[in-house]
Amino acid sequence: xxxxxxxxxxxxxxxxxxxxxxxxxxxxxxxxxxxxxxxxxxxxxxxxxxxxxxxxxxxxxxxxxxxxxxxxxxxxxxxxxxxxxxxxxxxxxxxxxxxxxxxxxxxxxxxxxxxxxxxxxxxxxxxxxxxxxxxxxxxxxxxxxxxxxxxxxxxxxxxxxxxxxxxxxxxxxxxxxxxxxxxxxxxxxxxxxxxxxxxxxxxxxxxxxxxxxxxxxxxxxxxxxxxxxxxxxxxxxxxxxxxxxxxxxxxxxxxxxxxxxxxxxxxxxxxxxxxxxxxxxxxxxxxxxxxxxxxxxxxxxxxxxxxxxxxxxxxxxxxxxxxxxxxxxxxxxxxxxxxxxxxxxxxxxxxxxxxx
Ligand code: HMG
Ligand code: MG
Numbered sequence: 001x002x003x004x005x006x007x008x009x010x011x012x013x014x015x016x017x018x019x020x021x022x023x024x025x026x027x028x029x030x031x032x033x034x035x036x037x038x039x040x041x042x043x044x045x046x047x048x049x050x051x052x053x054x055x056x057x058x059x060x061x062x063x064x065x066x067x068x069x070x071x072x073x074x075x076x077x078x079x080x081x082x083x084x085x086x087x088x089x090x091x092x093x094x095x096x097x098x099x100x101x102x103x104x105x106x107x108x109x110x111x112x113x114x115x116x117x118x119x120x121x122x123x124x125x126x127x128x129x130x131x132x133x134x135x136x137x138x139x140x141x142x143x144x145x146x147x148x149x150x151x152x153x154x155x156x157x158x159x160x161x162x163x164x165x166x167x168x169x170x171x172x173x174x175x176x177x178x179x180x181x182x183x184x185x186x187x188x189x190x191x192x193x194x195x196x197x198x199x200x201x202x203x204x205x206x207x208x209x210x211x212x213x214x215x216x217x218x219x220x221x222x223x224x225x226x227x228x229x230x231x232x233x234x235x236x237x238x239x240x241x242x243x244x245x246x247x248x249x250x251x252x253x254x255x256x257x258x259x260x261x262x263x264x265x266x267x268x269x270x271x272x273x274x275x276x277x278x279x280x281x282x283x284x285x286x287x288x289x290x291x292x293x294x295x296x297x298x299x300x301x302x303x304x305x306x307x308x309x310x311x312x313x314x315x316x317x318x319x320x321x322x323x324x325x326x327x328x329x330x331x332x333x334x335x336x337x338x339x340x341x342x343x344x345x346x347x348x349x350x351x352x353x354x355x356x
Contacts, residue, residue, distance in 0.1 A: 026298035030066065030262040031285060032207070032238065033059055035313070036087075037068040037102060038282055039270025041080045043317055049083035053091035055313055059267060060094060062305035064285070068131065068264075069099040072108035078274055085115050088126040100129040100171060104145055109159050113166060130163050132156040132203070133173035136190045139182035140175055140211070144275040149194060157201040164202050172198030172206040173240065177223055178215035181276050188226035195232055205236050207264055210251065211276045213244025217254040220247075224258045234259030241283050242276075243269055243322070248283025249291045256297065263288060268310035269322030284323030286310055304329060 036055050040047055052070070059067050069091065070084030084101060093099065103109050109130065116126055134152040135141040141149045160170045177191045195206045208227070210220065220241070228234060239255040239262070241248045252263050265288045271281035289303045307329040314321040321327050 026296050027261065029256075029292060029297045029299050030238075031064060031288065031300055032066045032068060032100075032262065032264045033064045033267060033285055034068045034240070034264045034282055035059070035266040035268065035270045035285070037070055037081070038264070038273070039266045039268070039313075041071065041078055042271050042274060042281070043080060043319075045317070047080065047317070049086040049090065051316055052083065052087045055267075055309070056087070056091045056099070058309045058312065059306070060092065060097065062309050063301035064306070065096075065300050066098045066100070069101055069127065071102035071104075072112050073102060073104050080274075085111070088115065093124040093126065095124050098129050098169075099127045100131050100169075101127050103130040103132060103159060103163070105155055106159055106162065109163055116166075128167070129169040129171060130159075131171040131173060131207075132159055132198070133175065134194060134198070135175040135180075135211075136186045136194055137176050137180040137183050140180050140275070143182060144175065144273070153194070153197050153201070156198070160202045170203050171238075172203035173209055174198065174206060175209040175211045175273070176276075177208045178210045178219050179212045181212055181278070186223075188223040189230075191223055192227045192230035192232065195227055195237070196230070199232065199236060205238055205262065206232075207238035207240045207262075209240040210242055211273050212279050213242030213247070215241065215251055216245070216247045217250050220251045221254050221258065224255060224260070228258060234261070238262035238264060240264040242271075242273075242279050242281065243283045243287075244278065244280045249287050252283065252288060253291065261297075267306060267323075268314050268326055270313065270317075270319075281322055284310070284326060286323040286325040286329070290325040308333075 036052055040052060056067055056069055070087050071081035072084060073081055075082040134149055134156060138148045141147060141152050145152055163170050174191055174194045176186055178186060180186055198206045237260050239252055239260050241251045264282060265285040266282035267285045269281040269284035273279055286307045289299050289301060292299050307326045310321055310323050310326040311330050
């Protein structure tokens with residue numbers, strides 16, 4: 001039933017997409033907004049589901065079309081994601097958009113499937129996609145999911161098979177593709193092998209995670225070359241670059257040169273991984289969109305509107321906005337606001353400098 005409903009929506013979406021390609025000479029870059037999941041999972045304060053749902057609504061309004069919306073992981077391991085069911089139930093969902101959620105095991109999938117089965121058939125499904133995650137090293141896999149890479153692949157194969165049978169799309173993640181916080185430098189051959197295993201079990205795409213954010217164009221380029229030379233096409237790969245060392249945008253530009261066209265990013269640069277000490281958030285969505293402005297790549301979303309969402313969520317969480325572009329646009333909005341006030345006040349220059 002659920003499978004049928006999900007499959008029925010796809011031809012229409014494909015038709016819209018192919019029309020977009022036909023009229024747009026620029027190459028389309030997909031952005032997977034991960035702020036509501038990767039971002040919020042790392043906040044120390046408990047965030048009410050209403051704030052999370054509001055974040056997703058605002059990102060949708062700002063024009064993003066793939067928004068990772070939460071996780072069905074153990075609340076003992078990541079308490080910040082505990083309210084995901086409520087988030088999915090209360091947020092506004094638009095037909096044709098995707099709201100993937102992380103699922104680590106069959107238990108998480110069962111919880112999600114139960115939730116989906118409660119929905120009336122007439123409604124837009126809470127989600128049509130899950131993301132499964134593993135790593136390129138045993139040390140990280142054990143810290144993050146309490147099992148080795150081989151054990152996690154076995155576990156995820158069962159999850160992927162069941163989910164695809166139910167009509168859900170499955171995306172895969174490989175963490176620590178450059179450095180592991182526990183075992184150091186990572187062999188790109190291992191990244192290629194784990195990526196291939198995820199594709200073989202049925203993932204439609206694999207996102208390569210520089211979880212620690214230590215990668216630079218040289219190391220990311222080398223890793224990608226190994227994966228691509230190993231026979232994996234760029235069309236099934238995505239880049240997921242944490243911005244700890246400020247290399248996120250550079251790593252995306254390098255990945256574009258290697259043919260990758262899908263990138264994960266986080267509004268306001270929110271986030272990190274609870275099991276990667278010291279790592280900061282993903283590359284900011286605002287920074288990615290600004291970097292590609294005027295290029296031959298078309299990106300989804302309205303940069304100014306997304307930057308406003310970044311300002312709003314940073315204030316709501318009482319944190320500094322980590323997006324350089326977001327902060328620059330915030331300052332510009334403040335200047336423009338003062339300018340408008342000056343016009344209303346009758347042009348008092350003193351008034352402006354006092355406020356600045
Ligand atoms: P475990 O402790 O080995 O599992 O954890 P368990 O089967 O022994 O279960 C322990 C308890 O959790 C039990 O409860 C289970 O019922 C419950 P108890 O009997 O003690 O009351 N449980 C669950 N509850 C709800 N939903 C579930 C679930 N599973 C078990 N799905 C497990 C193994 C995989 C569950 C755990 O390690 C876990 O949840 N890990 C997730 C960690 C995580 O979410 N990390 C962050 C996301 S990954 C990431 O950020 C990286 C990424 O961004 C890419 C990158 O940057 O590289 C994607
Ligand atoms: Mg991440």
